[in-house]
Amino acid sequence: MAFCHGPRISQRCKCNLSYTIRLLGISLTLIGLLNGVRLAHAQAPERWSSPAKVPSYKQFTEEPPLLFADQNHTIHAFNSQPGDDGGPEVVWYRQWTLAQGWSALNDVIVAGDKDVELLDLFVDARARVHLVMRVETNIFYAWAPLAAAGRAPAWSTPIVIGRQALPPFSATIAGDAQGSHLFVLYGGDPNGKGVYWVMSSDGGETWSGPETLFLTAGEDQVAAGLDAIWGQDRRLHAVWNVFNSLGTGVAGYYARLDPAAGTWGMPMELDEGGIQLGIEYPKVFEYQGDLLLTFYNGKTNQNYWRRSSGDGAAWSEPALISPRHIGKNGPVSLAADSSDRLHLFFAERIDDDNHGVWHSLWTGAGWTEPIPVVRGPRVIDRIGGNGFDPHSPSALLVNGNLLFVVWATDGGAGSNGAWFAYTTLGTPELPTVTLPSAALPSAATPQPQPAATPLPAATPTPTAQPMPALSNRPAPRTAGPARPLLVGLAPVTLLVAAAFLRHRVKQRGYLSH
DSSP: OOOOOTHHHHHHHHHHHHHHHHHHHHHHHHHHHHTTOOOTTOOOOOOOOOOEEOTTOOSSOSOOOEEEEOSSSOEEEEEEEEOTTOOOEEEEEEEEETTTEEOOOEEEEOBTTBOOEEEEEEEOTTSEEEEEEEETTEEEEEEEEGGGTTOGGGSOOOEEEEOOBOSSOOEEEEEOTTSSSEEEEEEEOSSSSEEEEEEESSTTSSOOOOEEEEEOSSTTOEEEEEEEEEOTTSOEEEEEEEEOTTSOEEEEEEEEEETTTTEEOOOEESSOOOSSSOEEEEEEEEETTEEEEEEEETTTTEEEEEEESSSSSSOOOOEESOTTOBOOOOOOEEEEOTTOOEEEEEEEESSTTOEEEEEEEBOSSSBOOOEEEEEEOOBOOTTTTOOBOEEEEEEEEETTTEEEEEEEEOTTTOOOOOEEEEEEOSSOOOOOOOOOOOOOOOOOOOOSOOOOOOOOOOOOOOOOOBOOOOOOSOOOOOOOTTHHHHHHHHHHHHHHHHHHHHHHHHHHHHHHO
8 A cells, every 4th residue: 555755645635635525516416416406596485375265156167256456455356157046147246355354245247137257357546447248249348446346336337349249258458557548359250250449538438439450360260368458658568369160279469559540560479379279378468667478389288478678569589487387277477566576377287296376486587496376186076066277377466465366277177166375475565555435437328238137145155165185395306317327326426425535534644643
């Protein structure tokens, strides 16, 4: 055995020490790979409440309620469903607060023996809520003060603003902050199948006649999936998709309206569609001066996003929201908290054991690794109403720091009403602002519509039912082909490093004597 003597001992030991440090570095790297360490864009898990059912909600639905949160710790919820007597669908209102939970239902808009299908809502800065609905093939509009939205007499007389709507019925409403200029888009066939729009310049008192925005490529196609926002650039930004006769999404589009000129720009395709499932569930948002588009594309069975850092004239290339999630489970939902962090929610699956609602944060260039609000194996129960396959999540912030999300269940699993969960963020709570006193709508000029016969107000007892027991542990990562080799090498590397260190310590102790 060779020994080091004199000055050469120091030089050789330094080399051995450097080699040992490198071995330890390799070992730590392997451990990091094994544990799936992600140092960039880390997201701390939120403590979500146990998922619970929205009480007295329509059982067989894939649509959660439409929500709006005021700055007085209250969520206002609207949906359409039949009454307890099994009559036609009507529009219902209820509230949710953290202290009181869900209030009793109140029916606020009825149409005699005709079904009323609620399609969209918009709340302006004057705390007035504007609704668009469908009765038969007509699009109706009504408004009320938000503070009195649960009282049927507070609502204006619904008026017809669009005709010859087509299934799958879709409409969206948007407007400027004060609600002075309102815009409604819907899918119909007044002059060919496509997208039509109407506008009001007096807060909803009078409306223009339907005008054509877009016509589909053929009689076997219809337009639906509409969404629109009024941007900071004082333009209306809209998205929609086209369905074929089989009910499959074919293409998706974005277009913008310059109200000053009264003209729409040329519609832009969101992406190249897939062969079967196509493009569906387009949404448009505005955040920090940028426009964001999200949509589902069947070419990979996943959700995508695009960004425009301007007025919608130019867009980034489509990018995946989450590469490891798949499934067609409704649109995504976005909401910004009081610290101006942008939250995204979507419903998809990782594998058969990991269906759920997922939460991610905007990084400025993409989205953080999603974490589950709720997840578990898909449960198919089309008869018993206990299916589990989340669909169409919708989220919002209450006073800037209470994050609330509601979702439905995919019909293929067996619809079972709407579910919700919430969490409190570490962001500042916005100051309380009470709603202004309700100024009731003036009598409206009668419009052609079905006669209204109010249903008795329902007073259900809230009976929230628990979800199936689901784990909130981190979702398993997909194992790479090198993982078994890494698993075997890491302990060996650590043992070699430890043995070498032990040997050098003994050797240095011997040499020091």
